Amino acid sequence: MDAEQASAHLERELMILTRQRELTTPQGGPDGERLERSAYVLLSRLEVQGPMSIGDFVEAFGLAASTFNRQTAALLKDGLVERTLDPHGSLARKFRITREGRRRLAADRARIVEGLTKVLEGWPPERLERFVADFQQFNEDIERLVGRPWPRPQQPADEAAPSA
Numbered sequence: 501m502d503a504e505q506a507s508a509h510l511e512r513e514l515m516i517l518t519r520q521r522e523l524t525t526p527q528g529g530p531d532g533e534r535l536e537r538s539a540y541v542l543l544s545r546l547e548v549q550g551p552m553s554i555g556d557f558v559e560a561f562g563l564a565a566s567t568f569n570r571q572t573a574a575l576l577k578d579g580l581v582e583r584t585l586d587p588h589g590s591l592a593r594k595f596r597i598t599r600e601g602r603r604r605l606a607a608d609r610a611r612i613v614e615g616l617t618k619v620l621e622g623w624p625p626e627r628l629e630r631f632v633a634d635f636q637q638f639n640e641d642i643e644r645l646v647g648r649p650w651p652r653p654q655q656p657a658d659e660a661a662p663s664a
Contacts, residue, residue: 535580535608538571543580543597543605548651551584551594562648580604 501509535543545560546552552560557568572595575581580601583593597605620628643649 533604535604539575540608542571543601546597547605548653551596553592553594555592560648
């Protein structure tokens with residue numbers, strides 16, 4: 501199989517994966533407690549990277565500032581982020597995740613991890629390690645091509661992804 505043949509297979513599998521929204525959309529929890537997909541992504545980025553301005557979001561995601569103005573307004577309204585001064589002295593206000601934002605993000609993440617765990621139950625450890633390493637490498641290669649790396653949390657040495 502060459503790269504083009506593999507890409508044709510991956511295209512279909514990625515399309516199918518995106519259809520599996522019930523797995524990657526948190527289920528359960530009190531009504532109104534589940535985060536919108538965009539909120540989940542932005543809060544995840546803030547959690548790892550720290551406070552970000554609208555300009556930082558534009559640079560990180562390559563989307564229009566108006567998109568982030570709408571999304572951060574909703575996050576502010578829900579108490580999931582707060583505005584803060586730039587610690588480096590810039591005039592731009594930054595958005596920082598609140599305690600409530602962290603709580604809701606952690607709750608949604610726990611539901612997603614629970615669903616994924618059900619899918620992966622029974623996979624041998626070697627296969628799990630290979631799958632995680634290959635999937636991370638796939639994402640990192642995309643990030644390298646588009647020039648927008650996604651920061652990842654530091655993992656303890658015993659949890660670090662194996663090198664491919």
